[in-house]
Amino acid sequence: MTYIYSHTTTQSHRTKTQPRQEQFRKFKLKSAKKEEFTRMIPSKHRAFAKEPEFPGKTDLIKLKIDTDEEHPIAQSPRRIPYWQEDFLMKKLELWQRAKIIRPSPYPWTAPIVMSNKKKNID
Numbered sequence: 812m813t814y815i816y817s818h819t820t821t822q823s824h825r826t827k828t829q830p831r832q833e834q835f836r837k838f839k840l841k842s843a844k845k846e847e848f849t850r851m852i853p854s855k856h857r858a859f860a861k862e863p864e865f866p867g868k869t870d871l872i873k874l875k876i877d878t879d880e881e882h883p884i885a886q887s888p889r890r891i892p893y894w895q896e897d898f899l900m901k902k903l904e905l906w907q908r909a910k911i912i913r914p915s916p917y918p919w920t921a922p923i924v925m926s927n928k929k930k931n932i933d
Contacts, residue, residue: 865909883918895925 840848852859860866891899906912 864905866911868910878919883920886922889922889924891923891925899923899925 903912907914
């Protein structure tokens with residue numbers, strides 16, 4: 812059995828202005844790479860999201876996953892800590908409204924794993 816997954820492009824989430832270069836100052840690049848990156852930004856500005864919450868989508872590719880005759884492996888859902896439930900539900904609703912995710916009718920799913928980002932990454 813084969814499933815096809817594709818996104819459609821929505822202009823509302825594409826960046827129409829160049830990303831601010833100060834957003835990239837935190838990356839520690841060597842001088843030559845920094846110059847190359849700075850020159851590249853204006854020509855590739857549409858590849859950068861305006862807001863991290865809305866990374867954007869493309870209709871340029873389609874992903875085809877050939878599952879052959881394999882059956883899903885059953886996994887128990889992981890328990891989400893009570894203090895993270897509200898945060899998770901808000902994120903899922905936001906991503907669903909932004910059409911980043913959608914409910915799946917297929918049994919091929921995996922449990923959600925929540926992890927915190929480090930605050931200071933040097």
